[in-house]
Amino acid sequence: MEEKFVIQGGKPLIGEVEVRGAKNAAFPILTASLLTKETCVIDNIPLIEDVLKMIKILEQMGAKVSWIGKRKIEINSSKVKPSKIPFNLVGCFRGSILLLGGLLARFNKAKIPSPGGCVIGARPIDTHLDAFKQAGVKVYPEGRFYRFEKKKQDKSLEIVLKEISVTATENMLLFAATNPKKTVIKIADQDYQVQDLIKVLKKMGVEIKHSGVRELEIIGKKRLKGFKHFIMYDPIEAGTFIIATLATKGRVVIKNAELSFLSLFLKRLKDFGANFEILDSKTIRVLPSKKLKIDKIQSLPYPGIHSDLQPELGVLATQTKGATMIHDPLFDARLRYLNELNKMGADIIFCDPHRAIVYGPTQLQGIEMPISDLRAGAAMIIAGLIAKGTTVIHNVYQIDRGYEKIEQRLHQLGADIKRRVGS
Incomplete structure (x- = not known):
C-alpha cells in the first residue's frame, strides 16, 4: 500500500533532535x-x-x-x-x-x-x-x-x-x-x-x-x-533540521551535527541573517530570525554548499524578502521541486534548467503532491510545515531512502505530521 505524509502547517519546531548516521x-x-x-x-x-x-x-x-x-x-x-x-x-x-x-x-x-x-x-x-x-x-x-x-x-x-x-x-x-x-x-x-x-x-x-x-x-x-x-553523522540531515527550524521560526538544538563539513553553508546562513549559536563542534542551537534576505543560493562540490541542501534553501527563500537567484550547475533537473512550490503559491521564474529566481515573501498554501526524489521530498516537508492548511505528500518511500523516521522526529519537535497508508 502507498504511504503518504499529511501535514498541517503553521507550527514552529521546538526542542532537541539528534542527527543519525550518514x-x-x-x-x-x-x-x-x-x-x-x-x-x-x-x-x-x-x-x-x-x-x-x-x-x-x-x-x-x-x-x-x-x-x-x-x-x-x-x-x-x-x-x-x-x-x-x-x-x-x-x-x-x-x-x-x-x-x-x-x-x-x-x-x-x-x-x-x-x-x-x-x-x-x-x-x-x-x-x-x-x-x-x-x-x-x-x-x-x-x-x-x-x-x-x-x-x-x-x-x-x-x-x-x-x-x-x-x-x-x-x-x-x-x-x-x-x-x-x-x-x-x-x-x-x-x-x-x-x-x-x-x-x-x-x-x-x-x-x-x-x-x-x-x-x-x-x-x-x-x-x-x-x-x-x-560511521560519521549526516551533515545533510543536520542541514535539513537547521533549515526546517529557520523556516518555521522555531527553536531547536541539533546534536551530532558534523558542523565542520557545513562551514560555508553556515557562513552563508549568517550572511542571510539567520540566528543560531554554535555550542560545540557537533551541536548547534537555531533560533527565530527577525529578517532573512537571501541573495543567491549556489550549490557546488565540497567545500561549496551541497546540492542536496539546495532544494530546502529554495523553500526558505520563499519566506525571505526580495529576489533570490538559485543556481544548481550539477544536476539539470534538481529544480523540478520549484514547480510544486509555484502550485503552493510561490512566485518563482525559471531562467533555464539550472537557474531560477524566487521572489518573496509568499504565503504557501497546502496542496497534494507527488515527489520524485529524496531531497525534493525533504524540501516539500519543510514547505508543508510553513504552509497554510493541509499538505499531502505522496511517494514518501523516496524520503525514507534518506531520512530515518523523519515524521516521528519532526512530530517530537511539535510538527503536525502523520504517516498515512492508502490512497
Whole structure:
C-alpha cells in the first residue's frame, strides 16, 4: 500500500533532535568490507531503506552479517561470490555503483546493471567508466548491464577524473586499495563521505595522502585487515533540521551535527541573517530570525554548499524578502521541486534548467503532491510545515531512502505530521 505524509502547517519546531548516521558514508564503508576476508564491525548505521538494501545485497552475495546492536553490525565477506550479485536490488539505487570498486579490487571482475536513484536529471556513470578504463579495466556494455574485467598484474596508475564526482572518487579509492603500486587520483572529490571512507581504508592498512589540490595518492596492500568504524553523522540531515527550524521560526538544538563539513553553508546562513549559536563542534542551537534576505543560493562540490541542501534553501527563500537567484550547475533537473512550490503559491521564474529566481515573501498554501526524489521530498516537508492548511505528500518511500523516521522526529519537535497508508 502507498504511504503518504499529511501535514498541517503553521507550527514552529521546538526542542532537541539528534542527527543519525550518514547514508552516503555508509555505502562505501559497507563496500569496503568486500576488500578483506577478516571480520569488520560497523557502528552508527542509519536504519533507512537504501542502506538496509545495501546490506541485503552483501548478504545475498555471501557475506555473513550479524546485528550486534541497534545500529551496529559484524560483517565477514570471506565467502562472497561476485556471481551471486542480486541484479534486482543493485539496479534500484545509485549507491550500488560502489560495488564495482570493491569487487574489481578483490575479484578482478564484476557485472552490474545501470544503477537507479533519485530522478534529478542526467546522471550517467560515464565518469566511472572512463576512470576504470584509465586504470586498464576492460568495460563491456551488455544491454542494460556492464561487465568489467581487470588485468591481474599491478602497476602504478594515474587517474584523472573527467569531473568532480563523489562516487567516482570512492570507487577509485576502493579499486586502488589492493594495488601495492602507487595510484594517483586527480580531480578527486573531498566531501564528507570520501573523508570517512579514507579513514576506514587507512584502518585496513592502505596508505593514503593528499598530494595536491584535489589529488589523492594511494598505496594499497594485497591483504587488508578488518576494521572497526563508527560511521560519521549526516551533515545533510543536520542541514535539513537547521533549515526546517529557520523556516518555521522555531527553536531547536541539533546534536551530532558534523558542523565542520557545513562551514560555508553556515557562513552563508549568517550572511542571510539567520540566528543560531554554535555550542560545540557537533551541536548547534537555531533560533527565530527577525529578517532573512537571501541573495543567491549556489550549490557546488565540497567545500561549496551541497546540492542536496539546495532544494530546502529554495523553500526558505520563499519566506525571505526580495529576489533570490538559485543556481544548481550539477544536476539539470534538481529544480523540478520549484514547480510544486509555484502550485503552493510561490512566485518563482525559471531562467533555464539550472537557474531560477524566487521572489518573496509568499504565503504557501497546502496542496497534494507527488515527489520524485529524496531531497525534493525533504524540501516539500519543510514547505508543508510553513504552509497554510493541509499538505499531502505522496511517494514518501523516496524520503525514507534518506531520512530515518523523519515524521516521528519532526512530530517530537511539535510538527503536525502523520504517516498515512492508502490512497
